[in-house]
Amino acid sequence: MEQLAWSDALRTGVDVIDRQHRGLVDMVNAVAIRLDAEKTLSADEVRLLVGYLKDYAEVHFGTEEALMALCGVSPDYAEHHHRNHERFLAHVGDMIDDLSENAVPDGRQLLAFLGDWLIRHIQGEDQGLARRLREASAAGHGEFHSEAQVGGGIGSTGLTRGFADVLALGSATLHASESDVLEMIAEGTSPTLVMALDASLLPVAVLHANAAAETLFGVPADELQARSAAQLFGEAQVQRLPVVMSEVLMHGAYEGEFDCVVQDGRAKPVPVRITHLVLQGRMVILTVFASQAGRARGGRRAAAVAEEHGTLAGRTVLSRHPLFQDLGREEMALLEKAARLVCLQKGQVLFQKGDEPEGAYIVISGQMSLSASNTRGAEKVLDILDPPQVFAEVEVLTRQPAAVHAHSLTSTVLLLIPADALRRVQASSLSFGTALLAHLGRRVHKLTGEIEALTLHTAMERIIDHLLEHASVNAHGVVEALLPAQKQVIASYLNISPPTLSRAFQTLTDNGLITISRRYVTIPDRERLLRFRDEGIVAQRV
Numbered sequence: 001m002e003q004l005a006w007s008d009a010l011r012t013g014v015d016v017i018d019r020q021h022r023g024l025v026d027m028v029n030a031v032a033i034r035l036d037a038e039k040t041l042s043a044d045e046v047r048l049l050v051g052y053l054k055d056y057a058e059v060h061f062g063t064e065e066a067l068m069a070l071c072g073v074s075p076d077y078a079e080h081h082h083r084n085h086e087r088f089l090a091h092v093g094d095m096i097d098d099l100s101e102n103a104v105p106d107g108r109q110l111l112a113f114l115g116d117w118l119i120r121h122i123q124g125e126d127q128g129l130a131r132r133l134r135e136a137s138a139a140g141h142g143e144f145h146s147e148a149q150v151g152g153g154i155g156s157t158g159l160t161r162g163f164a165d166v167l168a169l170g171s172a173t174l175h176a177s178e179s180d181v182l183e184m185i186a187e188g189t190s191p192t193l194v195m196a197l198d199a200s201l202l203p204v205a206v207l208h209a210n211a212a213a214e215t216l217f218g219v220p221a222d223e224l225q226a227r228s229a230a231q232l233f234g235e236a237q238v239q240r241l242p243v244v245m246s247e248v249l250m251h252g253a254y255e256g257e258f259d260c261v262v263q264d265g266r267a268k269p270v271p272v273r274i275t276h277l278v279l280q281g282r283m284v285i286l287t288v289f290a291s292q293a294g295r296a297r298g299g300r301r302a303a304a305v306a307e308e309h310g311t312l313a314g315r316t317v318l319s320r321h322p323l324f325q326d327l328g329r330e331e332m333a334l335l336e337k338a339a340r341l342v343c344l345q346k347g348q349v350l351f352q353k354g355d356e357p358e359g360a361y362i363v364i365s366g367q368m369s370l371s372a373s374n375t376r377g378a379e380k381v382l383d384i385l386d387p388p389q390v391f392a393e394v395e396v397l398t399r400q401p402a403a404v405h406a407h408s409l410t411s412t413v414l415l416l417i418p419a420d421a422l423r424r425v426q427a428s429s430l431s432f433g434t435a436l437l438a439h440l441g442r443r444v445h446k447l448t449g450e451i452e453a454l455t456l457h458t459a460m461e462r463i464i465d466h467l468l469e470h471a472s473v474n475a476h477g478v479v480e481a482l483l484p485a486q487k488q489v490i491a492s493y494l495n496i497s498p499p500t501l502s503r504a505f506q507t508l509t510d511n512g513l514i515t516i517s518r519r520y521v522t523i524p525d526r527e528r529l530l531r532f533r534d535e536g537i538v539a540q541r542v
Contacts, residue, residue, distance in 0.1 A: 004028055010122050012130035016180040020060045021122055023173050030166045031111050041107035048167045050095045057092055059174055061085040062277030065252055066181055069275040069288045071136035075255050082252030084125055094518045178279050191216040191289040200341050202241050203229050203285055234259045234267035239337040246317040246364045246415045248274055250387050256314020323439050326431040338421035344408040354401050359418040360393035366412025370404040381492035384484050396422055409485055459496045463504045464533045479526050483519040
């Protein structure tokens with residue numbers, strides 16, 4: 001691969017973003033030089049590089065999402081940008097999974113992916129983001145440093161160093177850029193808090209507060225840092241924090257109203273936007289309150305959202321979910337106050353068959369598997385759950401023990417709605433009963449289709465149908481399917497062996513029907529793939 005030249009075509013005009021982009025360009029060039037010299041990367045070098053990419057993605061994407069919050073960029077656009085970030089993070093997560101299984105990704109394939117992604121990301125998505133940031137800044141919604149001369153994050157002399165030294169220098173330069181975000185927060189006119197999170201991903205302490213936040217709360221920054229979340233926001237608001245954080249984790253930001261204990265000691269609703277960023281290797285949240293000038297406008301917007309969703313605050317994971325979106329204000333408040341976050345490590349068991357689930361769970365981030373097993377140790381994956389799917393609701397509402405095992409396929413965050421709260425809503429809300437019937441109807445329809453596929457369709461038919469079920473047209477107009485899990489999990493779900501799945505993918509690849517890059521399956525011609533499926537059915541009948 002030819003080295004990438006930093007040029008005006010790659011410059012966004014947003015200083016901190018350009019500095020981070022330049023660091024990644026230098027890193028890609030360092031990898032290219034290393035491969036030209038040695039033809040391959042060692043396992044240790046790949047591990048170092050993937051570790052850097054994970055750090056880069058978390059810091060850089062957090063920076064962009066923080067800038068969108070500080071400048072008041074449209075929440076819908078911010079959520080779209082957040083989805084692109086999740087896609088890259090998922091790809092890096094797959095690389096980490098490969099390393100944990102003692103398989104080393106090919107260095108040249110990794111380099112090609114980085115080079116392609118970097119150019120598309122900067123020249124496409126981030127140029128558009130920069131325009132929106134400038135427009136928002138010009139409208140008085142926020143400020144950022146721009147048009148600075150960006151030097152190399154690693155620099156040309158750094159490329160002559162040892163590869164491990166280059167990665168270490170790149171990481172140090174990346175984390176040094178965090179101070180740029182803190183400087184923008186300090187200079188901003190909107191009251192802003194940076195808050196640390198506890199093990200349950202709930203805000204517990206103020207790390208940074210700007211002068212506008214001191215004015216809003218009526219105390220200096222050091223006193224704000226000494227206050228608990230309950231002292232800042234009031235007990236009722238703290239009870240809703242798990243639902244608010246669920247919204248931040250799933251959609252990139254929360255926008256609505258937040259109760260703040262301001263100068264007179266009373267809780268006062270203030271329009272707020274909450275997002276996350278990474279500082280010193282840990283996730284924190286950025287809470288941006290409306291400035292005095294923008295409060296009336298923000299209040300009207302929050303009121304409109306409240307009217308639309310039947311809740312005094314903005315959209316949440318619950319008010320978005322089909323099972324809960326028609327609840328009345330009291331029922332919604334009951335569930336939001338009772339809900340709490342559950343964090344699982346990869347492979348952690350949530351409950352076993354025969355257990356009584358604590359409540360219903362909504363997948364916020366990560367992925368869950370529901371499976372059955374027999375006394376001989378054989379296991380069958382029955383469902384693969386992604387955000388925002390819900391599970392265990394049937395067991396809770398029918399008071400039955402779990403019929404399946406539930407465990408996490410990745411690091412996963414769940415929103416638990418305790419059984420007592422869910423049953424109280426079931427007993428009092430007609431709209432919930434109606435939504436529940438529709439929800440269970442969709443569940444039965446899905447199960448019927450799965451039984452039909454397992455009993456009447458060939459392995460190849462099930463595989464092709466599975467690909468098409470997860471396919472969509474990407475930003476470049478190409479039909480692409482994202483495999484929902486690792487191949488052995490998909491094989492179990494489709495009731496075939498992993499070798500059978502691999503052979504089928506190879507057959508489809510050999511026939512030019514798909515191309516595979518890790519979990520991304522490109523389908524050049526959807527109709528041709530369907531004809532191949534139908535021809536197999538005809539051949540089987542003959």
